[in-house]
Amino acid sequence: EAQVTQNPRYLITVTGKKLTVTCSQNMNHEYMSWYRQDPGLGLRQIYYSMNVEVTDKGDVPEGYKVSRKEKRNFPLILESPSPNQTSLYFCASSTSGGTGETQYFGPGTRLLVL
Amino acid sequence: GQNIDQPTEMTATEGAIVQINCTYQTSGFNGLFWYQQHAGEAPTFLSYNVLDGLEEKGRFSSFLSRSKGYSYLLLKELQMKDSASYLCAVREDSNYQLIWGAGTKLIIKP
Numbered sequence: 001e002a003q004v005t006q007n008p009r010y011l012i013t014v015t016g017k018k019l020t021v022t023c024s025q026n027m028n029h030e031y032m033s034w035y036r037q038d039p040g041l042g043l044r045q046i047y048y049s050m051n052v053e054v055t056d057k058g059d060v061p062e063g064y065k066v067s068r069k070e071k072r073n074f075p076l077i078l079e080s081p082s083p084n085q086t087s088l089y090f091c092a093s094s095t096s097g098g099t100g101e102t103q104y105f106g107p108g109t110r111l112l113v114l
Numbered sequence: 115g116q117n118i119d120q121p122t123e124m125t126a127t128e129g130a131i132v133q134i135n136c137t138y139q140t141s142g143f144n145g146l147f148w149y150q151q152h153a154g155e156a157p158t159f160l161s162y163n164v165l166d167g168l169e170e171k172g173r174f175s176s177f178l179s180r181s182k183g184y185s186y187l188l189l190k191e192l193q194m195k196d197s198a199s200y201l202c203a204v205r206e207d208s209n210y211q212l213i214w215g216a217g218t219k220l221i222i223k224p
Contacts, residue, residue: 042118042214043157043201058211090156102147103212105156 002027004106006091012112013081021076021109023091031094032074033058033103034066036087043090049074081113116140118215120202125221126192134187134218136202148176148187149201151217157201160187189220197222 004025013019025032033048035058045058049068063085065077074093078085088110092103117139126132138146145164149157163169163178163185175188187200199217206213 040216042216043203043212044214045211048211102159102162105158107156108154 002104004091004093004104006089006106006109008109009107010110012114014114015082016080019078019081019111021078021089021091021111023074023076023106024072025074025091025093025104026072027093027095027104028071029093029095029104030071031101031103032068033092034064034074034076035090035092036060036085037090037108038087046076046089081111083113086111086113116206116213118202118204118213120200120215120218122216123219123221125223126189128192128194128222128224130192131188131190132192132220134189134200134220136185136187136215138183138185138202138204138213138215140183140204140206140213142206143180144205146176146178146185147203147205147212148185149203150198151201152198160200192222194222194224196220 007022030051034046035043037043044060046064047066049055052071055066088108090108091106094101094103119137147162148160150160151157161176163176168177173190178185199219201217202215203212
C-alpha cells in the first residue's frame with residue numbers, strides 16, 4: 001500500500017531533550033516536506049527536500065533540523081525542544097513537488113513539550 | 115505579502131449544498147489546491163485548479179478566478195461524513211512551496 005508513515009504518533013517530552021520524528025514514504029517520491037499545524041493557523045512549512053541531499057528552509061525552520069540521506073526517509077530533528085514547538089506535525093511527499101502535484105500526508109505526530 | 119482567507123466555520127444541513135470561499139493575495143500564482151481534513155487526521159487531496167473555470171468531481175466542484183484571486187469549493191448532497199475542515203492552498207510561481215489558508219471547519223447537521 002502506498003503511504004507515508006510517521007513515528008511516533010504521539011510524544012510527550014521535556015524542554016531541552018533532543019528528539020527525532022521519523023518520516024518514510026514507499027512511493028519513490030522525490031519531494032518531501034515537514035509541516036506544523038496549530039489552531040487557527042494554516043499548515044506552515046518547516047523544511048522541504050527536492051531530492052536526496054537537497055534540503056531547504058520553509059517558513060518556520062527555527063529550532064528544527066532535517067536530513068535526506070536516502071530517498072524514502074526524511075527525519076525531523078528537534079535538538080533542544082521548547083514549549084512553543086508543541087504542535088501537530090505532518091510529513092508529506094509528492095512525485096516532484098512541481099505544478100499540479102498533489103501531496104500525500106502522513107498521519108501526523110502530536111508533540112507536547114513541557 | 116502573502117495571504118489566504120477562508121471563513122473559519124460554516125454550518126450546513128445534510129442533503130443541502132454549501133459553498134466554501136477562498137480568496138488569496140500572493141506574489142505569483144501557479145495553482146490552487148483544496149484539501150479535506152477530518153479532525154485529528156491528515157489532509158487528503160480534493161481538487162486542483164490552475165486555469166479559470168469550474169472543475170467537477172462527483173459531489174465536489176472547485177472554481178477559480180485568477181483575476182479576482184478567488185476560488186470556491188462546492189459540496190452537493192451533503193453527507194454527515196463531509197463534516198471536516200477544508201483547506202485552501204496556493205502555489206506561487208517562485209518555488210514549489212504551498213501557502214495554506216487556516217481552513218474552514220464545516221459542520222453538517224441532520
